[in-house]
Amino acid sequence: MPGLSEAFERIGAFLEHQLPQTHAAGVALSITDRNEILGVVVRGFADAAAGTPVRPETRFEIGSISKQFTSIVVLQEVEAGRLDLHVSVNELLPDLELPEPFGPITLHHLLTHSSGLPIGTEEAPTGPGAVRRLRDSRPGFAPGEHFWYSNDGYKLIGAIVEHLVGEPIHEILRERVLAPLGMTASVAAITNDVRSDLATGYEPMFDDRPAHTSHPLVPARWLVCNTADGSIVSNVIDMSAYARLLLNGGVTPTGRLLSEKSFELFTTPHMPDPDEPGSCYGYGIDVATVEGRNYLGHSGGMVGYTAYLLTDPDSGLGALMLLNGMGARRAAALFALDAVRAAIAGEPLPEVIEPADPQLVRNAPDFAGQYSSPEGRVVELVEDEGRIRWREGALGVFLEPAGDTEGVFLAPHPSLERYTIRFGRDDQGQVVEAFHGDSWLRGERWAGPEPEPHPKEWESFTGLYRSNNPWSPTLRVLLRKGTLVLIWNDDIAPAEEPLVPLEDGSFHVGLDEWTPTRVEFDQPMNGKAVRANFNGAYFYRSFED
DSSP: OTTHHHHHHHHHHHHHHHGGGSEEEEEEEEEEOSSSEEEEEEEEEEETTTTEEOOTTOBEEOGGGHHHHHHHHHHHHHHTTSOOTTSBHHHHSTTOOOOOTTSOOBHHHHHTTOSOOOOOOOOSOSHHHHHHHGGGOOOSSOTTSSOOOOHHHHHHHHHHHHHHHSSOHHHHHIIIIITTTTOTTOBSSBOGGGGGGBOOOEEESOSSSOOOTTSOEEEOOOOOBOOTTTOOEEOHHHHHHHHHHHHTTTEETTEESSOHHHHHHHTSOOEEOTTSTTEEEOSSSEEEEETTEEEEEEEEEETTEEEEEEEETTTTEEEEEEEEEEOOOHHHHHHHHHHHHHHHHTOOOOOOOOOOOTTOOTTGGGGOEEEEOTTSOEEEEEEETTEEEEEETTEEEEOEEOTTOTTEEEOOSTTTTTSOEEEEEOTTSOEEEEEETTEEEEETTOOOOOOOOOOGGGGGTOEEEEOSOSSOOEEEEEEETTEEEEEEOOTTSOEEEEEEEOTTSOEEESSOTTSOOEEEEEEEETTEEEEEEETTEEEEEOSOO
């Protein structure tokens, strides 16, 4: 088709610009219509050390896109009359003994991330282990009341399906979804056997600080699993077959995989996602509106891999993007769909825009001024043509926005990079304070009260804690502005949340009291807590500062 070749050339150019801005070694992106793949673009390395390039056939881990496959199997069982979406999961899985203090938790709640269960820490390396640990996790809210993403909730769905069908979940997914779609290169379990022809997963070298593109990539920790929340291994060719299932309303070349009624239930926007404006969650699938277009899709992440699926049923096009590492994906998928839509319609193709200067800051003058800490630390922030220079003594470094979160920055210098730099505004919207590690820096416009004194025992909780959990190897606890703050890995910019003390001596993580995230400290030794229990996973004090 005239124009398609140029569209894919531009998609390739877009990826060439974007890949160096990610923490990934390689990428594969495909575009399909309702009938066939229109093109595949690959860039970078499947194995950087060996110099092996990514090919269209290269397999990656697709992470949470797997949740859609699990949801399809659940709906097939509902169609057959063997499952009820609206009874307590304790009725569906004998011996589960899941706490339900706010009322029954059902499959509907698990499928829509509205159960109140924690996201999961992956410390238990198996599905049964993770499900068993849920007995010790108190839900944070009444089922259906909020959206709170829970990988462990989908692990529980897998356990229920296994009990009902009498087979391992990865075999059920292969028989019910992968095989009917002709996804012969795909498997639903990550095992040592698949490692020989899988793209090497990569992660930034440092696990105790925000990731920066200057940090080397290293092979990611290896994870073996078959859980229903994210264990499918595939490539963009096979995944395009799945995208066509969405584009065709649940119909495969050989018949329906889901009835019309079930497909409608699958893609109904059941729960709004407060973190994604215009997006709601169906059953394992995102239902979103972007610039007036309706999309079905999902992101995916595993240790060392990220993925993105985006389908536009109205235009009949779908995009699949797989990376061996961390990186932004949505912009590339949207650009690819825009380019192919334009080519098919004979319209001008979108221009490839080079990435913006990573140091450019929106509203940069807002942050300028002098900041000082009660301990005597003095910092001057200077606005320089849309950038912010951090000056502290003889040190000067330009800050870089950390993702899309306003007021959060990376400081690419060895003396600063261990923490993000975060700014706070007052009720009038003026920037009045900054935070870096355990430093609270008051700006010239600060007019707030002094912090309340903190309990002396809190000082015994501060420090770095480590775990063998491949997803979250570190937790850091700081005492800042009279409040304990917990920092844990969360993509590019680690999450920082205040710890709110509870009556039982534990702490709620964050100010939203309804979330199920908790931490408690114990095993004191030499005046310091040795262990932190974070949502049921144990982290142990490290010697590092």
